[in-house]
Amino acid sequence: MPHVESAGLRERKKQRTRQAIFAAALRLFAERGYDETTIADIAAAADVSPRTFFAYFPSKEDVIFAEIDDRLAEVQQRLSRRTPGETPLEIIRQSVVEVMEALVAEQGEHGPVQVRLVLERPALQARALQRMHETKQEVQRQICQLCPGLDEIEAVAISGMALGAMQSVVIHCRQNGLAPGTTRTALDRALALMERGLRSVPALNEPIP
Amino acid sequence: MPHVESAGLRERKKQRTRQAIFAAALRLFAERGYDETTIADIAAAADVSPRTFFAYFPSKEDVIFAEIDDRLAEVQQRLSRRTPGETPLEIIRQSVVEVMEALVAEQGEHGPVQVRLVLERPALQARALQRMHETKQEVQRQICQLCPGLDEIEAVAISGMALGAMQSVVIHCRQNGLAPGTTRTALDRALALMERGLRSVPALNEPIP
DNA sequence: CTGCAAAGTTGCAACAGATGCAGAATTGCA
DNA sequence: TGCAATTCTGCATCTGTTGCAACTTTGCAG
Numbered sequence: 030m031p032h033v034e035s036a037g038l039r040e041r042k043k044q045r046t047r048q049a050i051f052a053a054a055l056r057l058f059a060e061r062g063y064d065e066t067t068i069a070d071i072a073a074a075a076d077v078s079p080r081t082f083f084a085y086f087p088s089k090e091d092v093i094f095a096e097i098d099d100r101l102a103e104v105q106q107r108l109s110r111r112t113p114g115e116t117p118l119e120i121i122r123q124s125v126v127e128v129m130e131a132l133v134a135e136q137g138e139h140g141p142v143q144v145r146l147v148l149e150r151p152a153l154q155a156r157a158l159q160r161m162h163e164t165k166q167e168v169q170r171q172i173c174q175l176c177p178g179l180d181e182i183e184a185v186a187i188s189g190m191a192l193g194a195m196q197s198v199v200i201h202c203r204q205n206g207l208a209p210g211t212t213r214t215a216l217d218r219a220l221a222l223m224e225r226g227l228r229s230v231p232a233l234n235e236p237i238p
Numbered sequence: 239m240p241h242v243e244s245a246g247l248r249e250r251k252k253q254r255t256r257q258a259i260f261a262a263a264l265r266l267f268a269e270r271g272y273d274e275t276t277i278a279d280i281a282a283a284a285d286v287s288p289r290t291f292f293a294y295f296p297s298k299e300d301v302i303f304a305e306i307d308d309r310l311a312e313v314q315q316r317l318s319r320r321t322p323g324e325t326p327l328e329i330i331r332q333s334v335v336e337v338m339e340a341l342v343a344e345q346g347e348h349g350p351v352q353v354r355l356v357l358e359r360p361a362l363q364a365r366a367l368q369r370m371h372e373t374k375q376e377v378q379r380q381i382c383q384l385c386p387g388l389d390e391i392e393a394v395a396i397s398g399m400a401l402g403a404m405q406s407v408v409i410h411c412r413q414n415g416l417a418p419g420t421t422r423t424a425l426d427r428a429l430a431l432m433e434r435g436l437r438s439v440p441a442l443n444e445p446i447p
Numbered sequence: 448c449t450g451c452a453a454a455g456t457t458g459c460a461a462c463a464g465a466t467g468c469a470g471a472a473t474t475g476c477a
Numbered sequence: 478t479g480c481a482a483t484t485c486t487g488c489a490t491c492t493g494t495t496g497c498a499a500c501t502t503t504g505c506a507g
Contacts, residue, residue, distance in 0.1 A: 039474060039483075046484095067463065078486050083465070111446070118442040155368035159360060162367055165406060178441040185410045186403045186428030187436065193402010194395045197374060201394045219395030226435025227396065232387040233327040237320070248454075248503060255455095276492065287457050289495095298493070 047085050050075040054092045055139040063146050063153070090156055093143050100131040101160060105167045117175045121187065122220055124168055125195050129216055132199055133209060148203055158196070165192040194219045256294050259284040263301045264348040272355050272362070299365055302352050309340040310369060314376045326384045330396065331429055333377055334404050338425055341408055342418060357412055367405070374401040403428045 053074035057066040068089060072079040086092050104127050111120055135141050147153045169188035173181060198219050202212040227233055262283035266275040277298060281288040295301050313336050320329055344350055356362045378397035382390060407428050411421040436442055 116443050116445050155364040158367040159364035176441040182424045185406050189406025190399045190403040194399040197394045197398025215391045224436045227433045232385040234325050
């Protein structure tokens with residue numbers, strides 16, 4: 030019998046096929062655009078039948094989101110393993126930063142294409158926002174667990190606030206083509222603002238003429 | 239020539255047809271569910287041809303969102319007309335409350351069905367979140383215009399924070415079946431939290447054991 | 448009242464995404 | 478080598494969506 034190693038030839042072949050479909054799809058998306066690429070095109074380029082595509086990805090959208098979803102799931106896992114000694118606020122800050130890093134990671138040659146497609150196709154953007162909302166709920170659950178003294182509504186508000194600010198900052202930086210480092214700085218400023226509160230911003234508290 | 243009055247028989251008839259399609263669709267969605275209702279079903283129930291459906295709504299989803307979109311557009315319009323004397327912070331608060339009220343308004347007999355569908359169908363939820371994001375950007379633009387002394391990143395963060403908190407609170411209240419009044423109270427608490435800042439919450443700033 | 452042009456409606460054909468099903472091909476292992 | 482499980486494939490089908498051309502209704506001028 031085969032050992033743990035690579036979990037069998039069968040499994041490896043499956044991974045190779047999946048990767049072939051993924052690579053073919055992203056290449057075609059980059060060349061002709063998302064809507065202009067059909068499942069049949071992708072299947073042909075990956076040398077499988079159109080029907081087989083759906084054995085690997087539940088939908089066309091999922092080709093783009095599979096990786097991002099994996100990374101977000103990983104972050105969500107990590108959220109539950111916290112070392113003592115930190116304050117909840119520090120943990121929230123750290124969580125938000127980690128989620129951001131999972132989102133802006135542009136792995137390999139396809140990352141930039143994924144990001145561009147999500148930003149310009151409303152349907153894909155909608156799905157990304159939904160995934161973000163799931164993450165928000167996960168963060169909220171963690172906050173509730175971490176702070177028994179905190180009302181549930183407050184936990185909801187805090188997670189919504191933190192992830193909402195992050196989401197807007199990331200999208201804004203992306204759309205304006207800012208460098209990744211700039212995004213991180215912007216996020217830090219946003220989080221600082223959240224911690225200090227809006228009352229601390231003079232520009233917001235002076236009556237307008 | 240016809241006067242302003244009802245803008246002609248033609249227009250009135252169009253409105254009636256639109257309403258018929260809308261009502262038929264919502265009734266069928268409530269009875270059998272969204273996915274289980276086809277365009278053909280809706281058209282038959284509204285006594286028009288399936289092709290005509292698309293002359294009134296660009297897609298099946300739009301039957302559910304047309305009204306909400308209208309209300310949100312109206313709120314966005316109102317954002318730009320502000321009376322002097324208020325502080326930007328007061329205006330932000332007011333804007334957020336107005337957006338919320340546009341979202342939770344359950345007009346007529348179909349409102350509750352719309353809300354339920356959006357909450358339980360991921361695809362519809364995704365679209366709702368996307369619309370919310372557009373509103374966020376509109377609020378951001380207003381903040382920028384209102385506070386010339388404010389950095390753009392900060393405006394982005396503030397709108398993301400405010401609308402993000404509101405969004406989470408509304409969804410949370412909906413999913414737990416809380417009364418509308420409770421939602422308003424919860425939103426007020428969330429906004430207060432945002433104004434004071436997270437540093438003001440003791441539970442967040444004590445190290446966990 | 449009548450006819451014409453504009454606006455609205457409809458059927459038809461076509462395409463793409465998605466799904467169920469059954470048979471063919473492949474793989475793992477005894 | 479052969480069997481059983483797994484995977485791949487073709488086929489039929491359904492649904493949403495769009496373009497097109499023909500048909501019908503409506504508004505209005507003469």
